[in-house]
Amino acid sequence: xxxxxxxxxxxxxxxxxxxxxxxxxxxxxxxxxxxxxxxxxxxxxxxxxxxxxxxxxxxxxxxxxxxxxxxxxxxxxxxxxxxxxxxxxxxxxxxxxxxxxxxxxxxxxxxxxxxxxxxxxxxxxxxxxxxxxxxxxxxxxxxxxxxxxxxxxxxxxxxxxxxxxxxxxxxxxxxxxxxxxxxxxxxxxxxxxxxxxxxxxxxxxxxxxxxxxxxxxxxxxxxxxxxxxxxxxxxxxxxxxxxxxxxxxxxxxxxxxxxxxxxxxxxxxxxxxxxxxxxxxxxxxxxxxxxxxxxxxxxxxxxxxxxxxxxxxxxxxxxxxxxxxxxxxxxxxxxxxxxxxxxxxxxxxxxxxxxxxxxxxxxxxxxxxxxxxxxxxxxxxxxxxxxxxxxxxxxxxxxxxxxxxxxxxxxxxxxxxxxxxxxxxxxxxxxxxxxxxxxxxxxxxxxxxxxxxxxxxxxxxxxxxxxxxxxxxxxxxxxxxxxxxxxxxxxxxxxxxxxxxxxxxxxxxxxxxxxxxxxxxxxxxxxxxxxxxxxxxxxxxxxxxxxxxxxxxxxxxxxxxxxxxxxxxxxxxxxxxxxxxxxxx
Numbered sequence: 001x002x003x004x005x006x007x008x009x010x011x012x013x014x015x016x017x018x019x020x021x022x023x024x025x026x027x028x029x030x031x032x033x034x035x036x037x038x039x040x041x042x043x044x045x046x047x048x049x050x051x052x053x054x055x056x057x058x059x060x061x062x063x064x065x066x067x068x069x070x071x072x073x074x075x076x077x078x079x080x081x082x083x084x085x086x087x088x089x090x091x092x093x094x095x096x097x098x099x100x101x102x103x104x105x106x107x108x109x110x111x112x113x114x115x116x117x118x119x120x121x122x123x124x125x126x127x128x129x130x131x132x133x134x135x136x137x138x139x140x141x142x143x144x145x146x147x148x149x150x151x152x153x154x155x156x157x158x159x160x161x162x163x164x165x166x167x168x169x170x171x172x173x174x175x176x177x178x179x180x181x182x183x184x185x186x187x188x189x190x191x192x193x194x195x196x197x198x199x200x201x202x203x204x205x206x207x208x209x210x211x212x213x214x215x216x217x218x219x220x221x222x223x224x225x226x227x228x229x230x231x232x233x234x235x236x237x238x239x240x241x242x243x244x245x246x247x248x249x250x251x252x253x254x255x256x257x258x259x260x261x262x263x264x265x266x267x268x269x270x271x272x273x274x275x276x277x278x279x280x281x282x283x284x285x286x287x288x289x290x291x292x293x294x295x296x297x298x299x300x301x302x303x304x305x306x307x308x309x310x311x312x313x314x315x316x317x318x319x320x321x322x323x324x325x326x327x328x329x330x331x332x333x334x335x336x337x338x339x340x341x342x343x344x345x346x347x348x349x350x351x352x353x354x355x356x357x358x359x360x361x362x363x364x365x366x367x368x369x370x371x372x373x374x375x376x377x378x379x380x381x382x383x384x385x386x387x388x389x390x391x392x393x394x395x396x397x398x399x400x401x402x403x404x405x406x407x408x409x410x411x412x413x414x415x416x417x418x419x420x421x422x423x424x425x426x427x428x429x430x431x432x433x434x435x436x437x438x439x440x441x442x443x444x445x446x447x448x449x450x451x452x453x454x455x456x457x458x459x460x461x462x463x464x465x466x467x468x469x470x471x472x473x474x475x476x477x478x479x480x481x482x483x484x485x486x487x488x489x490x491x492x493x494x495x496x497x498x499x500x501x502x503x504x505x506x507x508x509x510x511x512x513x514x515x516x517x518x519x520x521x522x523x524x525x526x527x528x529x530x531x532x533x534x535x536x537x538x539x540x541x542x543x544x545x546x547x548x549x550x551x552x553x554x555x556x557x558x559x560x561x562x563x564x565x566x567x568x569x570x571x572x573x574x575x576x577x578x579x580x581x582x583x584x585x
Contacts, residue, residue: 026125026173026335027305028165028269031327032256033177034249035074035184036280039065039296040242048223050247053254054273054298061271061300063317064348068359068377069277069324072285072292073366077277077324079107079136082115082149084328084343086360088476091485091550092136093364095286098144101368105486106495107136108550111517113342115549116328118149118519120175121532123337126168128152132179137550146547148519148532158255163263173335178256182212182249185280188242189402200402214248216240226291226442228283230422234408242281270334271300272327282406283425286366287393288375288384289443293361297322299349309334310351321356321379322348358467364478369395372478376468381457382443383464384433394426434461489550498554501533501546505561509536510544518548 040046043058044065070080070087079092087093092107094100115135117127127150131142138145142154155164157178165174181187186203191213195201207213220236223243229235253273260266274297278284284291301309312318325345332339333347346353363373372387394413400406412418413426421444434447436457447457477485489495501520504511512520512533520533522544533544541560547553 026123027301028173028265029120029175029331029334030256030260030269030271031175031177031331032180032253032271032273034180034182034246034253034273034275036277036285037183037246037249037275037296038278038284038291038294040246040279041296043298044296048218048243050217050243051250053250053257057253057257057271057273057300058298059315061298061314062312064297064299064320064322065317066319066379067274067295067297067322067324068290068293068361069295070293070360071362072277072287072289073363074276075134075136075140076362076364078134081276081324081327082117082135083109083113084116084325084339084345085109085113086325086344086362086471087136088362088364088478089344089474090136091477091489093362093478094482095364095366096134096140097136098139100365100482100486102483102486103493105489106138106550108489108548109137110342111548112340113549114340114519115146115149116332116339116343117175117177118146118532119332119337119340120335121149121151122534123335124172125335126151126165126172126174127176128155128164128167128174129177130155130157130179132181146519146549147521147530147545147553148547151529157259158252163259165263165265175331175335179276180249180252181210182214182252183242183245183275183280185285185400185403187212187214187245188238188280188405190238190241190404196402196407197398199399203402212248214241214244216244217247218243227421228425228442228444229405230409230412230418232405232408232412234404238403238405239281242279267302267304269302270305271298272331273298273300274327282400282403282409283393286363286397286400288361288363288373290382290437290441291443293375309349311349319379320348321359321377323356323359358464358471360468360471362476362478365482367397367399369397370482374468374472374476374478376464376471377437378460378464378467380436380438381460381464382435382437383461383468384435385468386429386431386433389431390428392425392427392429434464494552496548496551498546498548498551500554500557501544503542503544503557503559503563505559505563506536508540508561509538510542510559511536512542512544514546514548516546516548518546518551518554520544520546 040049041051041054042049043055069077071077073095075096076087076093079087079090090107090109097106098104121127129150131154133145134140152164152167157164168174189203191204218240220240223239260269275295278292326348329339329343329345330347330349359377361375371391375384413423435443498518499515502513521530522533522542523530524539524542543556543558545554545556
């Protein structure tokens with residue numbers, strides 16, 4: 001990578017963008033995130049997957065082969081991705097905050113912390129996303145999170161004739177996060193026929209209505225089963241359906257790439273393709289095995305932009321350990337922005353930073369089932385610590401039990417028809433497990449339960465224990481009962497209300513501030529979209545609200561020159577102020 005720009009050079013860069021709005025000096029960036037998918041991609045060595053578009057992107061870009069999410073399930077993983085920090089530091093570790101069995105609450109990142117798309121927006125980027133949020137300090141869908149993160153959300157880039165990047169100003173770079181629901185666990189559930197219950201029936205109806213039922217292209221007889229799966233028709237058919245969804249998702253990625261090319265943007269847009277965690281299959285999703293946290297990633301930088309970055313040649317692959325918390329600082333660096341110290345990851349495209357020795361991952365409450373596990377992994381070994389060892393991975397779970405393969409697998413277990421490896425998923429686990437991932441990639445032979453360790457294994461065990469203890473000691477809100485955590489985040493059972501921002505006028509410019517250091521959104525016309533406040537605004541009147549992540553957004557505060565500093569007005573009083581009236585609160 002080039003030397004990180006100084007504050008002065010960044011200031012001059014931003015002034016240049018402001019002074020010459022038709023001159024783009026920063027790259028466009030698209031982050032494409034498939035849901036619930038391990039490295040089942042041709043470019044990553046899978047012989048069954050039909051993924052020509054992602055394979056082509058990988059052949060023209062960089063394959064990152066050892067990327068690991070912070071959790072094996074979506075909402076905690078997405079919180080870590082967006083904030084560049086592990087979910088256990090944010091109160092975002094339970095699946096999920098907005099629909100928990102104790103009642104809803106929201107995670108509360110540190111006051112100074114900002115989601116990295118908001119930092120991009122602050123630096124002049126146009127930011128957009130689709131209908132999926134799920135950040136733990138938001139609900140699941142668009143319109144439920146802080147309005148300061150995205151310029152535009154709720155779009156469908158595959159269906160909209162007017163593409164979201166066309167909404168940016170001339171010369172303004174864009175950052176977009178596009179999710180692909182096609183590969184979600186719900187797509188593995190049988191899409192028609194007798195449903196297992198109301199939840200399964202609703203899933204079938206939704207995916208049929210949304211056009212998310214993939215055409216069959218995979219022969220169940222050809223899928224390769226890991227040794228922990230029994231060879232049963234229900235297992236094979238579900239895994240084949242997963243591959244069908246992967247193929248359909250790949251086609252959607254191809255559509256995005258075509259739209260960029262048609263818009264003349266393919267040579268100015270950096271593309272990162274990855275997934276939010278491992279396969280939406282049993283003993284994968286929600287787990288800390290590699291099947292739950294190991295994901296594929298491709299970074300494509302167009303040839304015209306490559307001289308700016310010190311990256312390997314096209315088609316290269318990297319074996320460096322990468323954590324999902326590294327995505328935020330890496331993307332900011334690609335945009336020429338120095339990451340703030342609230343982001344705990346590292347720029348994985350920089351040769352100036354040391355390689356990771358360890359990655360860490362966490363599992364806490366999963367829907368209605370209480371659990372707590374922590375994992376540390378180096379290049380060869382993984383340590384998993386279970387604080388509820390009596391909870392087996394194969395516990396009953398209402399949503400997951402809509403999968404045919406889960407039911408078939410559990411029935412075989414209850415009938416005593418499984419071998420030792422296949423039945424272990426339904427049994428309690430030891431407090432600690434150690435796996436040699438080079439000799440045992442499926443993580444089925446716990447070295448701590450199989451005789452004396454070699455000297456190398458013992459040394460790695462001690463290193464992993466020290467690393468994991470240090471990781472936990474740095475801050476782990478999972479150590480609190482969720483009821484206590486929830487009570488910390490609520491005020492009399494309700495989300496706290498962010499105080500309205502203060503407004504001060506001087507020489508026709510409004511300066512906005514927040515007494516709780518919240519983000520501030522504003523507009524200078526009641527018909528315009530909310531903008532992110534970054535400095536004094538010239539206006540005849542202004543409407544503003546403050547947003548503290550995890551709190552309710554503040555009431556609007558409306559003011560105009562001549563009003564007392566920080567005065568709040570009603571919409572009717574706003575009209576009076578904007579026409580020269582003197583009504584005040």
